[in-house]
Amino acid sequence: MTAREALARATARLEVRGVPDAGHDAAVLLGQVLGRPRLELPLYYSWRLSPAESAAYEALVERRAGREPLQYILGSQGFMDFEVLVDGRALIPRPETELLAEKAIALGRAMSEERRAAGLRVADVGTGSGCLAIAIARALTEARVWATDASELALALARQNAERLGVAGRVEFVRGDLLEPLLGGGVAVDLLVSNPPYIPSGELAGLQEEVRDHEPRLALDGGLDGLDAYRALASGAGPVLARDGRVALELGYGQAAAVQALFEAAGFTAVEVSPDLAGLSRIMTARLAGPGTNGDRP
Ligand SMILES: C[S@@+](CC[C@H](N)C(=O)[O-])C[C@H]1O[C@@H](n2cnc3c(N)ncnc32)[C@H](O)[C@@H]1O
Incomplete structure (x- = not known):
């Protein structure tokens, strides 16, 4: 599956679960898996995800579909001029x-x-x-x-x-x-x-x-x-x-x-x-x- 297809599927999955900003969150999570900032993703749309990348992406998307906050999934949040680690x-x-x-x-x-x-x-x-x-x-x-x-x-x-x-x-x-x-x-x-x-x-x-x-x-x-x-x-x-x-x-x-x-x-x-x-x-x-x-x- 290409990155573009995976992104579309994940966005649809998150939308069904009522996740606000589903497209944004799906892209951030894909960026996390590919080690790329969200805004650079269009450059990688034709990239074929490896089985390991697909599995990792699916796992993150499922967590978000369960309405876990994006910050807990990513593990950090910006505060003032620094990043704090965050989890449940x-x-x-x-x-x-x-x-x-x-x-x-x-x-x-x-x-x-x-x-x-x-x-x-x-x-x-x-x-x-x-x-x-x-x-x-x-x-x-x-x-x-x-x-x-x-x-x-x-x-x-x-x-x-x-x-x-x-x-x-x-x-x-x-x-x-x-x-x-x-x-x-x-x-x-x-x-x-x-x-x-x-x-x-x-x-x-x-x-x-x-x-x-x-x-x-x-x-x-x-x-x-x-x-x-x-x-x-x-x-x-x-x-x-x-x-x-x-x-x-x-x-x-x-x-x-x-x-x-x-x-x-x-x-x-x-x-x-x-x-x-x-x-x-x-x-x-x-x-x-x-x-x-x-x-x-x-
Ligand atoms: C609204 S959170 C604020 C956390 C952090 N200061 C922030 O601003 O993001 C309130 C914090 O107070 C703690 N807390 C709640 N009741 C408390 C109590 N009776 N004594 C001490 N801490 C308490 C909670 O565990 C939680 O970490």
Whole structure:
């Protein structure tokens, strides 16, 4: 079979299974098998696939037909200016989370010379693939990052990513419930970043199959109203933040007012929400002026 015929067959197979952008995904997977970028494929349309190439292509197409996300099949996803390895152990980093990374990096850069010289301390709560912790460690080279997750599987992937990207020496991955791994360790962080699970439990069943059936439920389920993690972060962040500490959070659709109110009620000031590229309120930043119960920075 020629590459052109294989591509047409795979596209039809993916279309039958309701895969969005079937032609694109079929071409990307063929490019993967042939070791060529998708846009170069027309040059190889008359190439006769070997039996091994046909079998490899069919296996990848079947995975996509089962609505496994393309990124899990390819094994990586671009984030900011680097690639993270991704698989079913962690959420695929989303473009809107790059805005959170940019915001967190800007907050870190705006901190006093004194703080930066002493070495910024940053927490990434619910690190997943490690994308945020790694982006921050790469951009703020004086920072140490503590990255937490309840999932040991996600942490193993995040560690692998940090090692590959050369920041493992400055990112510590710790397992536990939200802020719990940071309490009692004597660490007061200057900046707390989180993209927590925020989808209301009742909406999980209606998600796109790729997300619902393949991404970890722990990464998605935000409880009855989607706000469980924000409640815990608002009420629990004080003790882990240094004096004049900042938080930067990603928000789910329609959650800005409720999350803002939670943080204001917990004593945060300068609570600001900024939109994503679609104009949706997506990132919230806030400041906690007083010292946390951990006191000053160690
Ligand atoms: C929405 S994902 C974000 C992953 C990654 N930070 C990103 O932005 O792509 C939320 C992450 O929080 C973790 N998580 C969920 N509940 C948690 C909890 N109670 N304590 C710690 N981590 C939790 C999940 O395992 C998941 O990795």
